[in-house]
Amino acid sequence: MTEKEKKHKEEKLAEDKAAEKAETAAGEGASAPGSADQEAAETIAGEQASAPGSADQEAAETVTLPLKDYAGQLEELDDLRKKADDFSDGWLRERADFANYRKRVTRDQEIEKQNSKVAILRKYLDIHDDLELAIKNMPEHVKSDAWVNGIMLIYQKFSNLLNGEGLQPIPAENCAFDPALHEAISSEEDEGFESGKIIEVVQKGYAIGDRVIRPARVRVAK
Numbered sequence: 001m002t003e004k005e006k007k008h009k010e011e012k013l014a015e016d017k018a019a020e021k022a023e024t025a026a027g028e029g030a031s032a033p034g035s036a037d038q039e040a041a042e043t044i045a046g047e048q049a050s051a052p053g054s055a056d057q058e059a060a061e062t063v064t065l066p067l068k069d070y071a072g073q074l075e076e077l078d079d080l081r082k083k084a085d086d087f088s089d090g091w092l093r094e095r096a097d098f099a100n101y102r103k104r105v106t107r108d109q110e111i112e113k114q115n116s117k118v119a120i121l122r123k124y125l126d127i128h129d130d131l132e133l134a135i136k137n138m139p140e141h142v143k144s145d146a147w148v149n150g151i152m153l154i155y156q157k158f159s160n161l162l163n164g165e166g167l168q169p170i171p172a173e174n175c176a177f178d179p180a181l182h183e184a185i186s187s188e189e190d191e192g193f194e195s196g197k198i199i200e201v202v203q204k205g206y207a208i209g210d211r212v213i214r215p216a217r218v219r220v221a222k
Contacts, residue, residue, distance in 0.1 A: 118213055121167055125206060125214060128162065131155045132204075162206075170205035172198055172216040181205060183215040193221035 135155060142148060170181050177184060177196050182205065190199050198218045205216030 114211075117165070118208070118211075121162065121165060121206075121208075121213060124158075124162065125167075128155075128158055129203065131158065166208045167206050167213065168208070170207050170212070170216045172201045172205060172218055174198065177218065177220045181207075181212060181215055182220075183217045184220045185217050186219045187222050188219060190221045195222055197221045 131151070132155065135151065138148065172182055175182075175198055177198055182198065185202055188199065193199050197220070199221050200219045201216055202219065203214075203217040206213045
């Protein structure tokens with residue numbers, strides 16, 4: 001075989017291989033669109049076939065539901081709503097009762113606190129009265145002594161302490177007798193005072209706000 005014949009044979013083989021590759025590529029390209037179209041067609045057909053069936057099934061279920069069962073379900077739903085309302089009302093009542101309980105406890109604690117405070121202040125008032133009486137009956141010849149100034153200073157501090165606790169004297173001097181504020185220890189004839197007027201305050205009375213801690217003890221004109 002000549003050199004020219006070998007070259008011709010090699011070119012022929014190359015052309016045959018190129019032709020085979022072209023045929024293979026063309027076959028793959030033709031088969032892919034076909035499979036995609038087939039799958040899409042099958043999907044659409046399946047949906048079209050299943051959709052009417054599901055709609056018919058739902059329609060059948062709706063139509064075949066007995067009215068008696070439907071009425072029973074409505075009644076049960078009403079009962080559940082009523083129970084929920086009852087539970088809600090009960091919870092609101094319990095909450096209101098608890099709020100009232102807290103207010104009552106707070107009020108009772110405040111009253112107890114005030115009562116304890118009043119009990120202590122009444123004891124202090126006895127000491128205050130003794131100091132006041134001692135200063136009132138102090139002999140004239142000792143009033144200029146240095147220690148008297150110390151007693152007066154103690155009395156003033158004591159009075160300021162009571163005032164700081166809200167304790168205020170009850171007006172009684174030259175006032176009309178008021179049984180809510182005053183305690184009459186005697187009722188006497190006195191031309192210098194009208195009937196029902198207070199002649200003398202024997203012991204001062206004190207109050208905190210509207211609460212009387214100790215009524216003023218007085219002598220009253222008839």
